[in-house]
Amino acid sequence: MKRSLLVWTAICHFLIVYAQKPAIIPQPAEMQLGQGKFTITEKTGIYLSTNDFEAKSIAEKFNVAFSKSSGYQLKYVSQPGNNVIQLSTNAIPGLGDEGYILSVNTERIQIMAEKPAGFFYALQSILQLLPKEIESRSVQSGINWIIPSVEIRDKPRFGWRGAMLDVSRHFFTKQEVKKFIDDIARYKYNLLHFHLTDDQGWRIEIKSYPKLTEVGAWNVKKTGRFGTFTPPANNEPRDFGGFYTQDDIRELVQYARERYVNILPEIDVPGHSLAAIASYPELSCTPGTYKVNSGEPFMDWHGNGQFTARIDNTLCPANEKVYTFLDKVFSEVSSLFPFPYIHMGGDECAKNFWEKNQQIKELMVREKLKDMHAVQSYFVGRVSKIVSSKGKKMIGWDEILEGGLVKDAAVMSWRGMKGGIEAAKMGHEVVMTPTTHVYVDYMQGDAAIEPPVYASLRLKKSYEFEPVPQGVDPNLIKGGQANMWTEQVYNTRHLDYMMWPRGFAIAEALWSPASQRNWKGFVTRVEDQFNRFDVADKKYAPSMYEADIKVKKDAAGKLLLDFPTEIDDIRVHYSFDNSFPDNHYPSYNGTSIIVPTDATTLKIQSYRNNKPVGRIISVGIEELRKRR
Numbered sequence: 001m002k003r004s005l006l007v008w009t010a011i012c013h014f015l016i017v018y019a020q021k022p023a024i025i026p027q028p029a030e031m032q033l034g035q036g037k038f039t040i041t042e043k044t045g046i047y048l049s050t051n052d053f054e055a056k057s058i059a060e061k062f063n064v065a066f067s068k069s070s071g072y073q074l075k076y077v078s079q080p081g082n083n084v085i086q087l088s089t090n091a092i093p094g095l096g097d098e099g100y101i102l103s104v105n106t107e108r109i110q111i112m113a114e115k116p117a118g119f120f121y122a123l124q125s126i127l128q129l130l131p132k133e134i135e136s137r138s139v140q141s142g143i144n145w146i147i148p149s150v151e152i153r154d155k156p157r158f159g160w161r162g163a164m165l166d167v168s169r170h171f172f173t174k175q176e177v178k179k180f181i182d183d184i185a186r187y188k189y190n191l192l193h194f195h196l197t198d199d200q201g202w203r204i205e206i207k208s209y210p211k212l213t214e215v216g217a218w219n220v221k222k223t224g225r226f227g228t229f230t231p232p233a234n235n236e237p238r239d240f241g242g243f244y245t246q247d248d249i250r251e252l253v254q255y256a257r258e259r260y261v262n263i264l265p266e267i268d269v270p271g272h273s274l275a276a277i278a279s280y281p282e283l284s285c286t287p288g289t290y291k292v293n294s295g296e297p298f299m300d301w302h303g304n305g306q307f308t309a310r311i312d313n314t315l316c317p318a319n320e321k322v323y324t325f326l327d328k329v330f331s332e333v334s335s336l337f338p339f340p341y342i343h344m345g346g347d348e349c350a351k352n353f354w355e356k357n358q359q360i361k362e363l364m365v366r367e368k369l370k371d372m373h374a375v376q377s378y379f380v381g382r383v384s385k386i387v388s389s390k391g392k393k394m395i396g397w398d399e400i401l402e403g404g405l406v407k408d409a410a411v412m413s414w415r416g417m418k419g420g421i422e423a424a425k426m427g428h429e430v431v432m433t434p435t436t437h438v439y440v441d442y443m444q445g446d447a448a449i450e451p452p453v454y455a456s457l458r459l460k461k462s463y464e465f466e467p468v469p470q471g472v473d474p475n476l477i478k479g480g481q482a483n484m485w486t487e488q489v490y491n492t493r494h495l496d497y498m499m500w501p502r503g504f505a506i507a508e509a510l511w512s513p514a515s516q517r518n519w520k521g522f523v524t525r526v527e528d529q530f531n532r533f534d535v536a537d538k539k540y541a542p543s544m545y546e547a548d549i550k551v552k553k554d555a556a557g558k559l560l561l562d563f564p565t566e567i568d569d570i571r572v573h574y575s576f577d578n579s580f581p582d583n584h585y586p587s588y589n590g591t592s593i594i595v596p597t598d599a600t601t602l603k604i605q606s607y608r609n610n611k612p613v614g615r616i617i618s619v620g621i622e623e624l625r626k627r628r
Helices: 002-020 053-070 116-129 174-186 246-257 274-279 320-336 358-367 372-389 418-425 459-463 492-499 502-511 519-536 621-626
Strands: 030-040 045-048 084-089 100-104 109-113 145-154 160-166 191-195 262-269 299-303 306-309 341-345 393-397 410-413 430-432 477-484 550-553 559-562 571-575 601-608 611-620
Touching: 045 053, 053 084, 053 116, 100 116, 109 116, 116 145, 116 174, 160 174, 160 502, 174 191, 174 246, 174 492, 174 502, 191 477, 246 262, 246 320, 262 320, 320 341, 320 372, 341 372, 358 372, 372 393, 410 418, 418 430, 459 502, 459 519, 477 492, 477 502, 492 502, 502 519, 559 621, 601 621, 611 621
Parallel strands: 045 084, 084 109, 160 191, 160 477, 191 262, 262 341, 341 393, 393 410, 410 430, 430 477
Antiparallel strands: 030 145, 100 109, 100 145, 299 306, 550 559, 571 601, 601 611
16 A cells, blocks of 8 residues: 555656646756756846856846846856856866756756857756746736756757748848847757848848849839739839848847857859849840849749749859859858858759750850759859858758759758758768748648648647658758748748747757657647747747648548647537537547538637637638648
8 A cells, every 4th residue: 555655656746747847948958857946036146157258248148138027137246156047167078069057956046068158058948947927028026036946958969950031032120130030049049041132132232243232122012922913013113122231241140149140141043033133134044124023923833843934033054244243242241151151042943044045055065064954053063163262161952962963062951851861872961951841931720811821831740850861871960940931921920920839849859859859748838938929929820729621522522521630638619500619519529520511611619628729710611622
């Protein structure tokens, strides 16, 4: 009997500890919950065991963030002791430049790290250990700033933990980019991939070519669905857009550096270059007058990755002026960004205009190029030499593999994992960023209530992201990143909605040990972040609570529906009679539901513990038939 009681006590203790486990994202490598708690008060001090300027700057950023909600700043003390937050520089085997040890007990908080980045990431964890009110933009009275006793030994799995922001399709101001940097740094991302040029805008000042921003940074403001807009009239003002001056770039680079975020610049060539060609038409293979695209159709997509261009949006590989242009562009870009890589794009290059160009034909004969892929490979090789001449390494989307990959180029694999696997087996460095898991511009819930995009990506699928495929040298997989394309993203509120919570999942895949992957535990921690976002008045997607509507037909041709959910304890209630279902309506039990013959509309609502969660979804039956 005593033994049973002891076992039951141990089980209860385990369940209590598990339930109380701190909800940190990304999950630390090692974490043990202790007894008791530490409370930060006005008397708590900060002690730095080092005179390192960076460590002091990091502590100050934490102090400012804490004061916004608490109403007071912590004072620095000259001696370690009790009731302090202590930052100590120590040589700790195995932690590396970004690792840290965080020890919280009833008397003090102690952080140990080898490098300042470790202090920074430890303090991000502390912010998540504090009550959710820490996220408030105003002083919160009556809050006990309690942190549970905990022992954390943490370091990242990958050194490349990126988030790509496309500022070409829709321009985001310098302040908005800073906010994005703040947001990703909170979840231990350490790289901003800055997609600076595309068909809709050239966003970086190049002093050698002023028309790139005088002309290429501006298009016509349109409202609606990008890619379907009517062509702008000649008299419509081209005043929508913007660009970053070189001083702006320097400011952003420094701002990011202070948050241990590098910035990778991307100049997308030879395709996606309409903004450049509108500025300097002589860079095209096809003579004509060009204008920056405003979201009107100019490419025909045929499926299976096949496409043709209605307008030649490519730089001409047979034109020496192009390489002079790129040499000057990359020279100025390399001087602005200290990160050792430059991204050259290389994706989705339409070649139908190349095929009929005499200059290209002559180039193929002269250089013994067998097809258009070889032509692009020739271009990539020339660009690689230019980038290398600036002391940088070149990286590009996986299309740069086509026609043969130049020596020392790194590959960003976006069309699934295949390109990355191929590149790694050839001995090249790879960053995994497949559409299947990390394209956070995709729809994340049912198409009936999501802003329309051509594909979907649910949160659970993002959480399953594994950057290292079987059969490749893991040392060649540098890491991965979330990609935020902004064709359909017009403002920062929607940017946040699209990024979170899928950005949590990708952050965890890149930081935390793969062995700790646990979907149910992750959901609990996501919900804690939702509570914090609510306090911060920050937008996020509730899609993980909502059903993924599946459509099929039975042998008799009747329409059948299933409503699977990502979370187990969700019940989906539905109606076909045009009324709004609540928890007293029929619920989905795992068996396919037959759609009534005369029904015109389906409505569903998710419930959890008899409370509605997520959004009500209403979709017409005819629309559902089209999904078959």
